[in-house]
Amino acid sequence: MTNDIPPTPPPPPPADAAATPFPWEDRTRIGVGRGFLESVRDLLAAPTAAFARMRERGDYASPLLFALIVSILGVVISQFWMLVLGPSSFFLPIPGDMREEIFAGAALGTAGVALQLVIGPILALLGLLIGTAIVHLFLLLFGGLKESPSGFEGSFRTLGYSSVSQLAGVVPFVGWLLALIWGVILQVIGLARLHRTTPGRALAAVVAPLLLCCVCIVLFAATVIGLIAGAAASGR
Protein backbone atom coordinates (compact mmCIF):
# COMPACT_ATOMS: atom_id res chain seq x y z
CA MET A 1 0.00 0.00 0.00
CA THR A 2 1.42 3.36 -0.94
CA ASN A 3 0.81 6.64 0.70
CA ASP A 4 -0.02 8.94 -2.19
CA ILE A 5 -1.83 11.53 -0.14
CA PRO A 6 0.47 14.48 0.49
CA PRO A 7 0.59 15.53 4.12
CA THR A 8 -1.36 18.59 5.06
CA PRO A 9 1.14 21.42 5.43
CA PRO A 10 1.56 22.78 8.91
CA PRO A 11 -0.18 26.04 9.65
CA PRO A 12 1.73 29.21 8.90
CA PRO A 13 3.77 30.90 11.59
CA PRO A 14 1.70 32.91 14.01
CA ALA A 15 0.80 36.50 13.45
CA ASP A 16 2.57 39.05 15.56
CA ALA A 17 1.00 38.21 18.88
CA ALA A 18 2.41 41.31 20.48
CA ALA A 19 0.63 43.56 17.98
CA THR A 20 -2.86 42.19 18.60
CA PRO A 21 -2.65 39.96 21.65
CA PHE A 22 -5.33 37.47 22.57
CA PRO A 23 -7.79 39.49 24.72
CA TRP A 24 -7.44 37.31 27.82
CA GLU A 25 -3.67 37.70 27.71
CA ASP A 26 -4.15 41.46 27.49
CA ARG A 27 -6.53 41.62 30.46
CA THR A 28 -4.29 43.78 32.61
CA ARG A 29 -4.76 46.52 30.01
CA ILE A 30 -8.35 46.02 28.86
CA GLY A 31 -9.83 44.57 32.05
CA VAL A 32 -10.69 41.04 33.19
CA GLY A 33 -14.36 41.11 32.20
CA ARG A 34 -13.77 42.52 28.75
CA GLY A 35 -10.80 40.24 28.22
CA PHE A 36 -12.88 37.19 29.10
CA LEU A 37 -15.90 38.10 27.00
CA GLU A 38 -13.84 39.07 23.97
CA SER A 39 -11.85 35.86 24.26
CA VAL A 40 -15.03 33.78 24.38
CA ARG A 41 -16.29 35.67 21.34
CA ASP A 42 -13.03 35.14 19.44
CA LEU A 43 -12.85 31.43 20.31
CA LEU A 44 -16.40 31.04 19.06
CA ALA A 45 -16.30 33.24 15.95
CA ALA A 46 -12.67 33.12 14.80
CA PRO A 47 -10.78 30.37 16.65
CA THR A 48 -7.92 30.13 14.14
CA ALA A 49 -7.16 33.82 14.49
CA ALA A 50 -7.58 33.59 18.26
CA PHE A 51 -4.98 30.82 18.61
CA ALA A 52 -2.67 32.66 16.20
CA ARG A 53 -2.74 35.71 18.45
CA MET A 54 -1.92 34.00 21.71
CA ARG A 55 1.50 33.47 23.22
CA GLU A 56 3.23 30.13 22.80
CA ARG A 57 5.20 29.93 26.03
CA GLY A 58 5.98 31.50 29.36
CA ASP A 59 2.51 31.89 30.83
CA TYR A 60 0.71 28.94 32.39
CA ALA A 61 -1.36 31.26 34.56
CA SER A 62 -3.55 32.79 31.84
CA PRO A 63 -5.02 29.58 30.38
CA LEU A 64 -5.35 28.13 33.89
CA LEU A 65 -7.28 31.12 35.20
CA PHE A 66 -9.44 31.16 32.07
CA ALA A 67 -10.26 27.47 32.49
CA LEU A 68 -11.09 27.94 36.19
CA ILE A 69 -13.58 30.71 35.41
CA VAL A 70 -15.14 28.60 32.66
CA SER A 71 -15.38 25.59 34.98
CA ILE A 72 -17.28 27.59 37.58
CA LEU A 73 -19.67 28.90 34.94
CA GLY A 74 -19.99 25.37 33.56
CA VAL A 75 -20.98 23.98 36.97
CA VAL A 76 -23.62 26.66 37.39
CA ILE A 77 -25.03 26.04 33.92
CA SER A 78 -25.08 22.24 34.06
CA GLN A 79 -26.52 22.06 37.56
CA PHE A 80 -29.17 24.63 36.62
CA TRP A 81 -30.39 22.40 33.81
CA MET A 82 -30.02 19.29 35.97
CA LEU A 83 -32.18 20.85 38.69
CA VAL A 84 -34.76 22.20 36.23
CA LEU A 85 -34.99 19.31 33.79
CA GLY A 86 -33.24 16.39 35.53
CA PRO A 87 -31.10 13.88 33.65
CA SER A 88 -33.42 14.33 30.65
CA SER A 89 -31.65 17.66 30.08
CA PHE A 90 -28.89 15.54 28.52
CA PHE A 91 -30.06 13.96 25.30
CA LEU A 92 -28.31 10.62 24.88
CA PRO A 93 -29.23 8.05 22.25
CA ILE A 94 -29.12 5.18 24.76
CA PRO A 95 -31.75 3.26 26.75
CA GLY A 96 -33.09 4.81 29.94
CA ASP A 97 -31.55 2.33 32.36
CA MET A 98 -28.11 2.95 30.92
CA ARG A 99 -28.72 6.68 31.15
CA GLU A 100 -29.66 6.29 34.83
CA GLU A 101 -26.52 4.27 35.49
CA ILE A 102 -24.30 6.84 33.81
CA PHE A 103 -25.92 9.80 35.55
CA ALA A 104 -26.49 8.09 38.88
CA GLY A 105 -24.23 10.50 40.74
CA ALA A 106 -24.66 13.55 38.61
CA ALA A 107 -27.61 15.24 40.33
CA LEU A 108 -26.00 16.79 43.36
CA GLY A 109 -28.70 18.88 45.00
CA THR A 110 -28.15 22.34 46.47
CA ALA A 111 -25.49 21.32 48.98
CA GLY A 112 -23.72 19.34 46.30
CA VAL A 113 -23.73 22.31 43.94
CA ALA A 114 -22.26 24.54 46.63
CA LEU A 115 -19.61 21.92 47.37
CA GLN A 116 -18.84 21.55 43.69
CA LEU A 117 -18.45 25.30 43.33
CA VAL A 118 -15.87 25.17 46.13
CA ILE A 119 -13.90 22.16 44.97
CA GLY A 120 -14.77 22.61 41.31
CA PRO A 121 -11.75 24.81 40.59
CA ILE A 122 -9.44 22.24 42.20
CA LEU A 123 -10.99 19.47 40.15
CA ALA A 124 -10.77 21.67 37.06
CA LEU A 125 -7.05 22.14 37.66
CA LEU A 126 -6.56 18.41 38.08
CA GLY A 127 -8.73 17.63 35.08
CA LEU A 128 -6.88 20.14 32.93
CA LEU A 129 -3.49 18.72 33.87
CA ILE A 130 -4.55 15.10 33.43
CA GLY A 131 -6.36 15.85 30.18
CA THR A 132 -3.34 17.73 28.89
CA ALA A 133 -1.07 14.83 29.79
CA ILE A 134 -3.32 12.38 27.93
CA VAL A 135 -3.58 14.51 24.78
CA HIS A 136 0.15 15.25 24.88
CA LEU A 137 0.86 11.53 25.17
CA PHE A 138 -1.30 10.79 22.13
CA LEU A 139 0.36 13.64 20.23
CA LEU A 140 3.65 11.92 20.91
CA LEU A 141 2.24 8.61 19.74
CA PHE A 142 1.01 10.19 16.50
CA GLY A 143 4.23 12.12 15.89
CA GLY A 144 2.68 15.53 16.46
CA LEU A 145 5.48 16.95 18.58
CA LYS A 146 8.35 16.80 16.11
CA GLU A 147 8.34 20.51 15.32
CA SER A 148 6.74 21.73 18.54
CA PRO A 149 8.22 24.96 19.90
CA SER A 150 5.89 25.05 22.90
CA GLY A 151 6.09 21.52 24.33
CA PHE A 152 3.75 20.57 27.15
CA GLU A 153 2.71 24.19 27.58
CA GLY A 154 1.31 24.23 24.05
CA SER A 155 -1.04 21.39 24.92
CA PHE A 156 -1.89 22.98 28.27
CA ARG A 157 -2.72 26.32 26.66
CA THR A 158 -4.83 24.65 24.00
CA LEU A 159 -6.87 22.59 26.43
CA GLY A 160 -7.18 25.46 28.89
CA TYR A 161 -8.63 27.85 26.33
CA SER A 162 -10.64 25.11 24.59
CA SER A 163 -12.48 24.51 27.85
CA VAL A 164 -14.56 27.51 26.82
CA SER A 165 -16.66 24.97 24.91
CA GLN A 166 -18.27 24.02 28.25
CA LEU A 167 -20.28 27.21 27.94
CA ALA A 168 -22.25 25.52 25.16
CA GLY A 169 -24.05 23.85 28.05
CA VAL A 170 -26.37 26.86 28.08
CA VAL A 171 -28.21 24.99 25.33
CA PRO A 172 -30.40 22.35 26.99
CA PHE A 173 -30.51 18.72 25.82
CA VAL A 174 -27.77 18.94 23.18
CA GLY A 175 -25.47 21.42 24.88
CA TRP A 176 -23.06 18.64 25.86
CA LEU A 177 -22.87 17.53 22.24
CA LEU A 178 -22.25 21.06 21.00
CA ALA A 179 -19.58 21.46 23.67
CA LEU A 180 -17.94 18.22 22.59
CA ILE A 181 -17.86 19.21 18.91
CA TRP A 182 -16.77 22.78 19.64
CA GLY A 183 -14.12 21.52 22.06
CA VAL A 184 -12.68 19.07 19.53
CA ILE A 185 -12.55 21.78 16.85
CA LEU A 186 -10.81 24.21 19.19
CA GLN A 187 -8.32 21.60 20.35
CA VAL A 188 -7.44 20.58 16.81
CA ILE A 189 -6.90 24.19 15.75
CA GLY A 190 -4.92 25.03 18.88
CA LEU A 191 -2.72 21.95 18.86
CA ALA A 192 -1.97 22.31 15.14
CA ARG A 193 -1.01 25.94 15.64
CA LEU A 194 0.98 25.71 18.89
CA HIS A 195 2.80 22.48 18.00
CA ARG A 196 3.31 23.31 14.31
CA THR A 197 1.77 19.98 13.40
CA THR A 198 -0.85 18.95 10.88
CA PRO A 199 -4.55 19.13 11.68
CA GLY A 200 -4.74 15.40 10.98
CA ARG A 201 -2.27 14.51 13.71
CA ALA A 202 -3.92 16.96 16.09
CA LEU A 203 -7.33 15.44 15.35
CA ALA A 204 -6.00 11.93 15.93
CA ALA A 205 -4.49 12.94 19.27
CA VAL A 206 -7.75 14.55 20.40
CA VAL A 207 -10.18 11.93 19.13
CA ALA A 208 -8.26 8.75 19.97
CA PRO A 209 -8.68 9.05 23.75
CA LEU A 210 -12.31 10.03 23.25
CA LEU A 211 -12.94 6.98 21.12
CA LEU A 212 -11.09 4.73 23.50
CA CYS A 213 -12.71 6.06 26.66
CA CYS A 214 -16.09 7.33 25.48
CA VAL A 215 -17.74 4.87 23.19
CA CYS A 216 -20.85 7.03 23.39
CA ILE A 217 -19.47 8.96 20.45
CA VAL A 218 -19.28 5.78 18.42
CA LEU A 219 -22.74 4.83 19.55
CA PHE A 220 -24.05 8.24 18.63
CA ALA A 221 -22.48 8.05 15.19
CA ALA A 222 -23.85 4.54 14.74
CA THR A 223 -27.29 5.73 15.80
CA VAL A 224 -27.22 8.65 13.38
CA ILE A 225 -26.00 6.40 10.56
CA GLY A 226 -28.66 3.87 11.47
CA LEU A 227 -31.37 6.50 11.47
CA ILE A 228 -30.21 7.84 8.12
CA ALA A 229 -29.98 4.34 6.67
CA GLY A 230 -33.40 3.51 8.08
CA ALA A 231 -34.91 6.67 6.65
CA ALA A 232 -33.28 6.02 3.29
CA ALA A 233 -34.55 2.41 3.26
CA SER A 234 -38.10 3.41 4.17
CA GLY A 235 -38.04 6.15 1.53
CA ARG A 236 -37.25 3.76 -1.29
Next chain:
Amino acid sequence: MSAREPDPSARQLAALWGGAALALLALAPFGERLAAALPACPLHAVTGLPCPGCGTTRAALALAAGDPVAAFAANPLAALGWVAAIGGGLAALALVALRRPLPALPGWPARWRWPLALALAADWAYLIGREIATG
Protein backbone atom coordinates in the same frame (compact mmCIF):
# COMPACT_ATOMS: atom_id res chain seq x y z
CA MET B 1 19.59 14.53 32.83
CA SER B 2 21.49 17.69 33.68
CA ALA B 3 20.63 20.40 36.15
CA ARG B 4 20.28 23.88 34.72
CA GLU B 5 18.38 27.05 35.37
CA PRO B 6 15.08 26.51 33.57
CA ASP B 7 13.03 28.96 31.60
CA PRO B 8 10.04 30.55 33.37
CA SER B 9 7.70 28.01 31.79
CA ALA B 10 9.48 25.10 33.46
CA ARG B 11 9.32 26.74 36.88
CA GLN B 12 5.62 27.56 36.41
CA LEU B 13 4.89 24.01 35.33
CA ALA B 14 6.79 22.64 38.31
CA ALA B 15 4.77 24.82 40.69
CA LEU B 16 1.54 23.84 38.95
CA TRP B 17 2.43 20.16 39.05
CA GLY B 18 3.33 20.43 42.73
CA GLY B 19 0.09 22.25 43.50
CA ALA B 20 -1.88 19.55 41.74
CA ALA B 21 -0.07 16.85 43.71
CA LEU B 22 -0.89 18.63 46.96
CA ALA B 23 -4.50 19.02 45.84
CA LEU B 24 -4.72 15.30 45.12
CA LEU B 25 -3.36 14.49 48.57
CA ALA B 26 -5.74 16.99 50.19
CA LEU B 27 -8.72 15.49 48.37
CA ALA B 28 -7.73 11.90 49.19
CA PRO B 29 -9.87 11.68 52.36
CA PHE B 30 -12.91 12.67 50.30
CA GLY B 31 -12.07 10.33 47.45
CA GLU B 32 -14.94 7.90 47.98
CA ARG B 33 -17.54 10.68 48.00
CA LEU B 34 -16.02 12.41 44.99
CA ALA B 35 -15.86 9.15 43.07
CA ALA B 36 -19.55 8.55 43.73
CA ALA B 37 -20.35 11.74 41.80
CA LEU B 38 -18.46 10.61 38.72
CA PRO B 39 -20.48 9.25 35.82
CA ALA B 40 -20.02 5.58 35.10
CA CYS B 41 -17.90 4.48 32.16
CA PRO B 42 -20.16 4.59 29.06
CA LEU B 43 -18.24 1.76 27.39
CA HIS B 44 -18.65 -0.50 30.42
CA ALA B 45 -22.32 0.48 30.82
CA VAL B 46 -23.06 -0.40 27.21
CA THR B 47 -20.82 -3.38 26.47
CA GLY B 48 -19.80 -4.72 29.87
CA LEU B 49 -16.19 -4.39 28.83
CA PRO B 50 -13.78 -1.94 30.46
CA CYS B 51 -12.29 1.01 28.63
CA PRO B 52 -8.52 1.68 28.91
CA GLY B 53 -9.19 4.15 31.71
CA CYS B 54 -11.42 1.87 33.77
CA GLY B 55 -9.98 1.31 37.23
CA THR B 56 -8.19 4.65 37.32
CA THR B 57 -10.45 5.98 40.05
CA ARG B 58 -10.29 2.69 41.98
CA ALA B 59 -6.51 2.76 41.70
CA ALA B 60 -6.43 6.26 43.14
CA LEU B 61 -8.78 5.30 45.99
CA ALA B 62 -6.68 2.22 46.78
CA LEU B 63 -3.50 4.28 46.85
CA ALA B 64 -5.22 6.81 49.11
CA ALA B 65 -6.12 3.91 51.41
CA GLY B 66 -2.51 2.74 51.44
CA ASP B 67 -3.15 -0.39 49.40
CA PRO B 68 -0.75 -0.34 46.44
CA VAL B 69 -1.48 -3.99 45.57
CA ALA B 70 -5.16 -3.26 45.07
CA ALA B 71 -4.25 -0.13 43.14
CA PHE B 72 -2.08 -2.04 40.68
CA ALA B 73 -4.73 -4.74 40.40
CA ALA B 74 -7.36 -2.13 39.51
CA ASN B 75 -5.31 -0.66 36.66
CA PRO B 76 -1.51 -1.12 36.63
CA LEU B 77 -0.72 1.73 34.27
CA ALA B 78 -3.05 4.13 36.05
CA ALA B 79 -1.52 3.21 39.41
CA LEU B 80 1.94 3.89 38.01
CA GLY B 81 0.65 7.17 36.61
CA TRP B 82 -0.78 8.27 39.96
CA VAL B 83 2.47 7.43 41.75
CA ALA B 84 4.51 9.30 39.14
CA ALA B 85 2.13 12.26 39.14
CA ILE B 86 2.15 12.70 42.91
CA GLY B 87 5.78 11.78 43.50
CA GLY B 88 7.02 13.91 40.61
CA GLY B 89 4.80 16.80 41.64
CA LEU B 90 6.06 16.81 45.22
CA ALA B 91 9.66 16.61 44.01
CA ALA B 92 9.08 19.48 41.58
CA LEU B 93 7.43 21.57 44.28
CA ALA B 94 10.31 20.93 46.65
CA LEU B 95 12.82 22.10 44.05
CA VAL B 96 10.78 25.25 43.38
CA ALA B 97 10.35 25.98 47.10
CA LEU B 98 14.05 25.49 47.76
CA ARG B 99 14.90 27.63 44.70
CA ARG B 100 17.01 24.81 43.38
CA PRO B 101 17.61 24.48 39.66
CA LEU B 102 15.17 22.15 37.97
CA PRO B 103 16.50 19.19 36.07
CA ALA B 104 16.24 19.42 32.33
CA LEU B 105 13.83 16.65 31.55
CA PRO B 106 14.48 14.66 28.41
CA GLY B 107 12.24 15.41 25.47
CA TRP B 108 9.89 12.97 23.84
CA PRO B 109 12.09 10.78 21.64
CA ALA B 110 10.26 9.08 18.81
CA ARG B 111 11.57 5.72 20.01
CA TRP B 112 9.21 6.02 23.01
CA ARG B 113 6.18 5.79 20.77
CA TRP B 114 5.94 2.05 20.32
CA PRO B 115 6.77 1.11 23.94
CA LEU B 116 4.10 3.56 25.09
CA ALA B 117 1.56 2.19 22.65
CA LEU B 118 2.37 -1.37 23.69
CA ALA B 119 2.08 -0.46 27.37
CA LEU B 120 -1.35 1.06 26.77
CA ALA B 121 -2.46 -1.98 24.78
CA ALA B 122 -1.12 -4.44 27.36
CA ASP B 123 -2.84 -2.57 30.18
CA TRP B 124 -6.17 -2.60 28.32
CA ALA B 125 -5.77 -6.30 27.49
CA TYR B 126 -5.20 -7.01 31.18
CA LEU B 127 -8.35 -5.09 32.12
CA ILE B 128 -10.47 -6.93 29.54
CA GLY B 129 -8.99 -10.29 30.48
CA ARG B 130 -9.65 -9.73 34.15
CA GLU B 131 -13.23 -8.63 33.42
CA ILE B 132 -13.86 -11.78 31.36
CA ALA B 133 -12.21 -14.01 33.94
CA THR B 134 -14.18 -12.58 36.84
CA GLY B 135 -17.42 -12.28 34.90
